[in-house]
Amino acid sequence: MESLLISRSVGSSFAAAAAAAAAPRGCLPRPSRVATLTGAHARVRPLRAGPKDSILEVLAQDDMPNAAELVQWESGKSVNDIAASQGIRIRRHCRPTASLKEIEEELGAPHNILEKIIWDKEIEVVEGLAKKPLKEVMEAAAKAPPSRDFYGALEAAYKRNGVPALIAEVKKASPSRGVLRENFNPVEIAKAYEKNGAACLSILTDEKYFQGSFENLEKVRTSGVKCPLLCKEFVIDKCQIYNARSKGADAVLLIAAVLPDLDIKYFLQLCKELGMTALIEVHDEREMERVLNINGVKLIGINNRSLETFVVDTANTKMLLEKHGDSIREKGILVVGESGLFTPDDVAYVQNAGVSAVLVGESLVKQEDPGRAIAGLFGKELVH
Numbered sequence: 001m002e003s004l005l006i007s008r009s010v011g012s013s014f015a016a017a018a019a020a021a022a023a024p025r026g027c028l029p030r031p032s033r034v035a036t037l038t039g040a041h042a043r044v045r046p047l048r049a050g051p052k053d054s055i056l057e058v059l060a061q062d063d064m065p066n067a068a069e070l071v072q073w074e075s076g077k078s079v080n081d082i083a084a085s086q087g088i089r090i091r092r093h094c095r096p097t098a099s100l101k102e103i104e105e106e107l108g109a110p111h112n113i114l115e116k117i118i119w120d121k122e123i124e125v126v127e128g129l130a131k132k133p134l135k136e137v138m139e140a141a142a143k144a145p146p147s148r149d150f151y152g153a154l155e156a157a158y159k160r161n162g163v164p165a166l167i168a169e170v171k172k173a174s175p176s177r178g179v180l181r182e183n184f185n186p187v188e189i190a191k192a193y194e195k196n197g198a199a200c201l202s203i204l205t206d207e208k209y210f211q212g213s214f215e216n217l218e219k220v221r222t223s224g225v226k227c228p229l230l231c232k233e234f235v236i237d238k239c240q241i242y243n244a245r246s247k248g249a250d251a252v253l254l255i256a257a258v259l260p261d262l263d264i265k266y267f268l269q270l271c272k273e274l275g276m277t278a279l280i281e282v283h284d285e286r287e288m289e290r291v292l293n294i295n296g297v298k299l300i301g302i303n304n305r306s307l308e309t310f311v312v313d314t315a316n317t318k319m320l321l322e323k324h325g326d327s328i329r330e331k332g333i334l335v336v337g338e339s340g341l342f343t344p345d346d347v348a349y350v351q352n353a354g355v356s357a358v359l360v361g362e363s364l365v366k367q368e369d370p371g372r373a374i375a376g377l378f379g380k381e382l383v384h
């Protein structure tokens with residue numbers, strides 16, 4: 001088993017899925033086991049799936065992955081082959097200790113900004129684990145105060161206000177728009193959002209591209225703000241979810257353009273164990289179809305912005321909901337309209353398309369008073 005786990009790639013959580021499945025149901029992966037995995041991740045450069053030994057046995061104890069997926073993972077295909085077969089265009093380099101030059105010699109330059117972000121994230125995750133081993137991160141997560149109900153807060157706010165519940169984003173900068181706010185005080189902004197009726201807050205934690213931080217997340221959580229918090233991160237590894245929980249996050253973002261189905265399933269399971277909500281982000285039809293085929297999904301975000309090209313088009317939400325609205329309603333999934341919302345008309349447009357919540361950053365954070373900007377965005381005051 002150990003050798004199989006060692007052969008798994010950095011960034012994929014599959015090895016951890018095996019560890020989770022090996023643990024009794026309803027438990028977290030055993031820390032000792034996961035710590036071993038982490039060590040293995042840091043040392044080995046694995047590109048291929050492992051031998052066909054006990055993995056089927058181990059995963060058979062859990063009902064997460066389906067048989068077809070297991071066969072795929074057992075086939076010896078690379079992580080990138082598996083991802084590509086699901087329509088995922090973002091590749092992993094799986095070489096967290098290699099230089100960018102070496103990586104580019106093998107894979108060429110990143111195809112787009114999202115791929116670049118993920119390549120950096122692979123390195124960042126492993127460097128982070130070298131500083132703070134997973135066992136410690138898990139222990140910190142276990143000690144965090146209980147999580148708040150992110151999903152429930154959205155549902156209640158939608159019912160109360162009759163307009164989509166607001167997830168207001170604490171966002172200093174982005175690769176597409178540059179610095180949005182020079183004098184950036186995350187706690188002040190968070191408090192202003194809460195005071196003006198935001199149901200939940202989203203805190204960017206990526207440092208390199210969004211000038212966010214886990215410190216910001218922690219600061220907001222300990223500032224007295226009561227809204228549930230989304231950790232807005234490029235999650236590729238379980239340790240980021242534990243870390244988010246340890247800093248007080250109540251929800252995490254999972255990006256379907258980046259994560260193969262099995263990772264989404266495993267991370268969803270982990271969120272459940274930690275009492276967190278997973279917001280699963282899709283941008284196109286293929287991603288929506290994949291996500292709708294995953295059991296246990298409660299919250300889907302439709303990003304109007306392509307993270308590959310930066311093109312923003314709110315008609316994307318409408319198009320995807322026209323095609324998939326029936327099955328979304330049948331499954332009782334709540335949909336969040338994300339990005340590029342500036343006016344009451346924009347909000348009404350995505351509401352008519354079928355969203356019950358919106359995720360808004362730029363149009364609020366750019367204004368002098370981000371709290372008061374909320375009434376401007378909705379055309380009315382929101383109440384708590």
Ligand SMILES: O=P(O)(O)OC[C@@H](O)[C@@H](O)c1c[nH]c2ccccc12
Pocket residue numbers: 169171232233281303338339340341359360361362363
């Ligand atoms: O600032 P905007 O256009 O209102 O967008 C907010 C939010 O949707 C955006 O920040 C976002 C959506 N999905 C993401 C994934 C990663 C980073 C950022 C995002």
